[in-house]
Amino acid sequence: MSWSLWLIPPFLTSIFFFLGVITLYWSVYTWVTTKLEARQKNTTDLKKIQTIVGITCAVISIFGLQLIVRASSLSWAFTSFNLLILIFIAYFLQIWIPYWLVTLAGIGFMVLNGNVDQPLSWGYTVIFAAFYIISYFQSVAMAPHPFLRYFRTAIIFGGLLWATVRLRFDLSWATFAEEFFSYLLLAVMMYGYFRIQDRNQRIKDRLFQAANWDALTHVKNYAAYDREIAYQFQHCAKHHQPLSMIMFDIDHFKQTNDTYGHLAGDQVLEKVAAAVATVLKSYGERTNLYRTGGEEFNVIMPNLNTAVAGKAAKEILDTVAQLPIVYDGTTLHVTVSIGASEVIMKDHNPLDFYRRVGANKLPLTRPLRSRTGRIPSRRPPSRRVPAKL
Template identity: 35%
Template sequence: MTWSTWLVAPFITSVFFVLGVFTLYSVTFNWITSGTHSWNINIEDDTLNSWYGVLYMLVFVFSIQSSVVGTSVSWEFMNFQLIAVTFCAYFLNIHVPLYSFVPIVLVYMVFNHSIGYWQSWGHAITLMFFFWILNFIRVRYRDKHNEFVRYMLVGISFGGILWFWMRLKFHITWLTFAQEWIYLIIFEILLYMYISMLSQDSAIKVRLARLASHDTLTNTENFSAYTDDVRQMFDQSHEDGKPLTMMMFDIDHFKHVNDTYGHLAGDRVLQHVSMVTQTVLDENDTTISFYRTGGEEFNILFPGYSLRETETVVRQIFSAINHMKVNYDTDEISISISVGVSEITDDDKSPMDFYNRVDKNLYYSKRHGRMQITVD
């Protein structure tokens, strides 16, 4: 129809069809991940990408094949299927053990009425090794020189073998064999270029998102991330009745550090304090969240922790930082912190009520000699 009506070659429409399929995948996957984040569903994006990618491509392959299944031209959509396999194995990097791949291939062969042909068995075994080798080179040679060359060598080699099995089974001419093999190579090149473009765009978005939520100096989360998280944790705590505790601390006499040693020295102190604090948190519980919310002010949220349960971690941070020496050029800077800690209560009507009470405890510590912890 595309040729007879619009004078557009089928190959051209096939290119746009394949790119459209992957564009739809990208759009729907982004929609799903946005939904899981909004609904606070605890599933990693990589895991979701793997499961959704397999399901999407299986639906795609079985759907397009259903129109020609059992006919003498059931090979016509094989390039689309090989591109789907390449997408899952290489670009989604979905790991499917060979023994798990067998049932999928058998179901497809039954569906396609090809299980009784020895050529189809040869094709199936070749396809499984094609998938496995794509997985292998993706992991082994990712981000290395000549990555594209390795990808194309595998795609061209296995593409030729897979089409040769089709020639044996359907007795297609050498000309058709060569055309389909060349079309597959072109599809593989376009797929690599297209996914690389999407990946670059995704990497930029990830970087921008990180810049929006993280402090570039200390690599901690920033005030914007804190406000989003404390609102969510506050609501969750009131809904399920689980405790939530906050620790807030300031670096004592930080202005004196800047005035005496310079702002670069102050930056070094902030970085060192952040690094030590994050190390303590990582050794205890990675669900505890750490933020730089002001110049020398830091907040830590303990979801699911009562005031008593935070005591050990708070003391470890307090002890690790106080009297810590930070070297800057030839100077040795002694630092200490003042701390306020409190647990959410039923009287807290908003996250700001919670914050103000912790802040009040912090300033009590600062007004009464500094380098101490105030808890209520």
């Protein structure tokens, strides 16, 4: 098509079309996830975002291009492009679409082209749906020699589909061979491209993990805390919503290191962080624990007031004080010094807030103070801990 109308080789046209769709997908996907992260929305379900963006780009690209040629004798011209989009969605993005929905889309495609009454078009739709399903399951299944399986499937189903197109439009064998070879070459190039993309994404994920998470305790680190508190402080001031924070550090941590060794200290940090993270789950997914220093931790609690922060602080005190930590046959018991407070008018920036929470941080043998009152530190189980600040 492109060669006869514009003197551009079809292979080059297909490359530009497909690269355009991939670029569109990654641009929209990056834009959506960046916007959600900027608004502190939950982006943990990236698969849902990937599915919506991927299917939208595919539908717009396939049906949009087909509108250009549907009324001409060249309505077959974008067959390779359609097959590559199928592979892109099913194999590389691993988006599951039920077979009936793929078939329904194929029927819509036939209606668009005005060939619902053609038996070969129905055969093409059935093979297309089968190609999608098999490509998807091949992608998600762990098996040896993935490229050979991928390429074999691309040859078999691509060949069947192009043979159907050749019969439907009475194409010459030369045209069939040229188009089918171009399709296979593009399929190989696409496999290499996505393998490079996948490797780069894994590197980015590792860098992101190292930049935002503490390797020892597996909680977020100071860099992540610094970004989050800056955003939440601004958000709190702008929308007049509460923002609370808890700060605690492990008592006599240096003595633990000196007495039992640094591996014992590492064990203490890991166990305390894991126990506190478990306590904080009941306070919502936006409440997060950060390791901000050697033995210092912070908890940011958006949209929660001092009363809730005080309750959480008491739970942390009790949980850590009752936590047995076994190292080299010795059971260690640790305590924490803890402080909690809520943003108030005199906090002009996150550092003011941080310092004030730090000033409230008192050891276990003294009361924990907050902006609106006091929280008793942990006492023996026989003595009642007040429920209110």
